[in-house]
Amino acid sequence: MANGAVESFVRAAAVEIAPRRVNAVSPTVFTESLADYGDFFPGMPPVDLAVVARSYVRSVEGAQTGQIFIP
Structure with a gap:
């Protein structure tokens, strides 16, 4: 429920x-x-830290807003 609330x-x-x-x-x-x-x-499925880091960079530096990035 917490994840749904954040999203x-x-x-x-x-x-x-x-x-x-x-x-x-x-x-x-x-x-x-x-x-x-x-x-x-x-x-x-597990995800590598490098993939997660790229998702954070995309979230911060990209132009999109209101998105949930699922690496």
Whole structure:
């Protein structure tokens, strides 16, 4: 529910605070921490930290707003 709330907030806030931008990045478990946390993410594919970092860069430096980036 928390993730859904954040995603809804981002989409609604993007309209309200324009021209400022707001985005969110929503990764699953990191490949680098799969051994420690993989059991908490059953059925979810792990994602490399480098891919997540590129999503954050795109979120901050890109022109889009109100987007949920899922690496």
